[in-house]
Amino acid sequence: MPIKINLLAETLAAEDMRRRDPVKRCAFGGAFFVVLALVWYSAKLAESMVANEKLTQVQSQIQQHTNDYSLVEANQKKISDAEGKLAALQKLSDARFLQGDLLNALQQVAIVPGVQLTHLRVDQAYLYTEGTPPQNSGGRTIIGHPPTVVEKIVVSIDARDSSANPGDEVNNFKQAVVSQPYFKTMLDTTNGVTLVNLSAPQTDADGKPYVLFSMDCRYPDQYR
Numbered sequence: 519m520p521i522k523i524n525l526l527a528e529t530l531a532a533e534d535m536r537r538r539d540p541v542k543r544c545a546f547g548g549a550f551f552v553v554l555a556l557v558w559y560s561a562k563l564a565e566s567m568v569a570n571e572k573l574t575q576v577q578s579q580i581q582q583h584t585n586d587y588s589l590v591e592a593n594q595k596k597i598s599d600a601e602g603k604l605a606a607l608q609k610l611s612d613a614r615f616l617q618g619d620l621l622n623a624l625q626q627v628a629i630v631p632g633v634q635l636t637h638l639r640v641d642q643a644y645l646y647t648e649g650t651p652p653q654n655s656g657g658r659t660i661i662g663h664p665p666t667v668v669e670k671i672v673v674s675i676d677a678r679d680s681s682a683n684p685g686d687e688v689n690n691f692k693q694a695v696v697s698q699p700y701f702k703t704m705l706d707t708t709n710g711v712t713l714v715n716l717s718a719p720q721t722d723a724d725g726k727p728y729v730l731f732s733m734d735c736r737y738p739d740q741y742r
Contacts (some may be wrong), residue, residue: 606742620673623700630691632681636730639674644742671737674714680728684719688731695735706738 617640628635649665675695681687695701695711705711715732722728 619700623698624675627691627694627698627701630687630694632679632684632687633691634678634680635675636678637674637676639676641670641672641674643670644668645670667742669740669742671740673735673737675733675735676730677733678728678730680722680726684727684729685716688713688716688729692733695733701735704737706736709736711735 620640624635624638645668647666647668650662652662653660677691679685679687679691692711692713696705701710712734713731714734715730717730719727719729
């Protein structure tokens with residue numbers, strides 16, 4: 519019976535041992551886990567990039583809404599300021615001094631016998647006072663005050679009394695002014711009409727005696 523001798527047996531055994539080497543298996547396993555980790559990292563990196571893109575979009579939308587909100591606030595402030603100015607103008611228009619009403623009232627008091635109006639002057643003065651901002655003092659808040667404008671109106675009337683006894687009709691004319699409905703309503707309740715000047719008796723070119731007198735009609739102060 520022939521004997522078979524495998525001359526490559528040792529080589530084949532060594533190759534089999536090499537294939538079954540645990541170090542090589544560990545190396546393959548390590549490489550597998552490295553690849554797996556790279557795949558996981560790539561997936562997470564892609565998710566992070568997508569999330570960052572969404573975050574950028576959201577931040578852009580928030581910024582846009584913030585700008586829109588600021589614009590709306592600015593427009594509302596402009597509208598509020600305009601409405602405040604319009605209300606102030608309307609108030610000023612409603613309370614303005616009307617020359618026509620004054621002249622109409624003077625026509626009704628100029629019927630005192632012997633008294634003739636010679637001159638009329640209207641003085642309108644506006645006194646401006648600066649406002650004060652709110653302040654903190656000793657832990658307390660001191661409330662400020664807005665600026666104010668005080669309107670002062672004085673109507674000066676110069677007249678001539680040529681009655682039978684010059685000077686006698688001065689008080690009657692003053693009383694006619696005080697009792698006239700317009701002046702009674704509009705003038706200051708305290709010293710609304712005051713006699714500021716009364717001349718000595720004089721004589722005109724025709725030899726007729728007369729006196730000159732002046733009165734001030736004060737309107738109450740108006741705060742604008």
